[in-house]
Amino acid sequence: MKEIHEECGVLGIYGVDQASRLAFLGLQSLQHRGQQGCGIAVEGEDGDIRLHKGAGLVKDVFKEADLARLAGRNCIGHVRYPTTDVGGMENIQPFKMTGKAGRFALAHNGNIVNVDIIREHLESLGHIFSSSSDSELFGHLIGIGRAPNGWVENIISAAHLLDGAFCIVILADGVLYACRDKYGFHPLSIGRLGDGYVVASETCALNSLGAEFIRDVEPGELISIGPEGLKSYRHSLYVGRRMCAMEYIYFARPDSDIEGCNVHAFRKLSGKILFEEHPVPADLVTCVPESSMSAAIGYAEASGLPLEMGLLKNMYVARTFIQPAQSLREIGVKMKLTPVRGVVRGKSVAVIDDSIVRGTTSRQIVKMLRDAGAREVHMLIASPKYAWPCFYGIDTGTREQLIGSSKTVEEIRDFIGADTLNYLSEDALFRASGRTTLCTACFSGHYPTDLYGHEG
Numbered sequence: 206m207k208e209i210h211e212e213c214g215v216l217g218i219y220g221v222d223q224a225s226r227l228a229f230l231g232l233q234s235l236q237h238r239g240q241q242g243c244g245i246a247v248e249g250e251d252g253d254i255r256l257h258k259g260a261g262l263v264k265d266v267f268k269e270a271d272l273a274r275l276a277g278r279n280c281i282g283h284v285r286y287p288t289t290d291v292g293g294m295e296n297i298q299p300f301k302m303t304g305k306a307g308r309f310a311l312a313h314n315g316n317i318v319n320v321d322i323i324r325e326h327l328e329s330l331g332h333i334f335s336s337s338s339d340s341e342l343f344g345h346l347i348g349i350g351r352a353p354n355g356w357v358e359n360i361i362s363a364a365h366l367l368d369g370a371f372c373i374v375i376l377a378d379g380v381l382y383a384c385r386d387k388y389g390f391h392p393l394s395i396g397r398l399g400d401g402y403v404v405a406s407e408t409c410a411l412n413s414l415g416a417e418f419i420r421d422v423e424p425g426e427l428i429s430i431g432p433e434g435l436k437s438y439r440h441s442l443y444v445g446r447r448m449c450a451m452e453y454i455y456f457a458r459p460d461s462d463i464e465g466c467n468v469h470a471f472r473k474l475s476g477k478i479l480f481e482e483h484p485v486p487a488d489l490v491t492c493v494p495e496s497s498m499s500a501a502i503g504y505a506e507a508s509g510l511p512l513e514m515g516l517l518k519n520m521y522v523a524r525t526f527i528q529p530a531q532s533l534r535e536i537g538v539k540m541k542l543t544p545v546r547g548v549v550r551g552k553s554v555a556v557i558d559d560s561i562v563r564g565t566t567s568r569q570i571v572k573m574l575r576d577a578g579a580r581e582v583h584m585l586i587a588s589p590k591y592a593w594p595c596f597y598g599i600d601t602g603t604r605e606q607l608i609g610s611s612k613t614v615e616e617i618r619d620f621i622g623a624d625t626l627n628y629l630s631e632d633a634l635f636r637a638s639g640r641t642t643l644c645t646a647c648f649s650g651h652y653p654t655d656l657y658g659h660e661g
């Protein structure tokens with residue numbers, strides 16, 4: 206139903222018995238970051254890397270026999286979101302690769318902005334790619350390195366060449382590596398589990414495995430976890446942190462902490478600020494379940510209005526039914542969301558949502574509330590107007606597909622049919638997160654990186 210999607214989540218486990226079974230559980234905690242496909246690569250006692258991956262949810266891709274075959278104490282895992290334009294099975298990760306440096310497995314979250322330039326260069330040198338994934342490119346760059354100091358130097362050399370967003374986990378020669386781009390677009394956290402370690406895209410995965418949070422992998426940092434413990438290296442001295450604001454607003458799970466800020470707390474505070482910025486004459490507050498629930502709680506608490514279940518989510522609609530054709534998607538919204546007539550009939554309803562991307566979903570929500578008897582519908586968006594495409598691993602479509610790129614707030618209000626429409630200010634994102642820097646490019650058009658010919 207959502208018009209905006211995270212593309213991936215990554216996980217790494219080092220030095221823990223039955224690592225693949227833990228990864229199987231941990232990846233389910235990251236499932237909200239990607240549902241198209243998933244995989245786990247394990248390094249066995251014999252040093253061999255065994256891999257199982259497939260299309261679908263984690264619980265469906267892995268059977269008992271698969272997990273039994275993936276025996277070992279070190280592993281990496283990945284969940285992937287479907288993008289309609291690129292590839293299928295060949296893009297599901299982890300990738301198992303062999304290069305001059307030896308055999309390794311890697312998994313990656315994010316988008317590399319200068320991928321075309323580097324890929325063309327490698328292809329001119331005779332490299333053949335089996336997928337359209339940025340991660341395979343990273344693998345080629347690591348694989349061709351044969352630095353005397355081994356993997357660390359090879360990974361740092363590769364990271365130097367790539368611009369954009371990457372959280373990458375690598376398994377090679379009995380060591381787990383985790384590396385984050387210099388801007389720190391997406392989260393990557395380290396936890397301690399017994400004598401071993403867990404690295405994950407979100408702390409919710411650490412919590413679900415019972416791992417104790419140690420710290421985040423810093424932007425521009427490469428860590429290695431091996432027999433000598435955890436070591437830290439820098440691949441960049443850049444210090445301008447640019448965490449993706451949408452991680453706080455929408456992508457991450459509310460029980461995750463991102464760089465010291467709890468996601469639910471951020472959203473609740475942004476809902477409070479949304480009320481301060483835009484009080485509306487409503488009888489009740491409701492959310493579009495479930496991602497805007499925290500912001501709706503904040504708005505309701507600040508306004509003193511009752512928080513009601515004005516919309517109900519049906520968890521059991523088949524995913525295939527709600528994508529990808531627009532006509533089916535529209536029916537899918539009706540199947541997936543239902544107004545609670547007894548709650549909204551005759552009422553002025555303040556609806557809190559996290560974003561408006563194309564506008565079609567919001568329009569249907571307003572219509573279904575009116576059809577259910579709502580007297581007024583006031584849409585309140587707990588983020589600024591989304592007007593620019595993302596090049597850092599978030600699937601939003603092109604600028605033409607973003608309603609905020611060509612329409613004013615009043616024109617969008619008219620399109621979705623609401624009585625009022627208001628957005629959170631950009632300043633509120635900094636207040637709610639307690640940060641002075643964020644990536645807010647999809648709201649402001651100010652991209653932290655060069656776009657290398659991509660059209661913003």
Ligand code: SF4
Nearest residue numbers: 449450595644646647
């Ligand atoms: S452009 Fe938007 S969605 Fe993309 S990384 Fe920046 S804040 Fe996140």
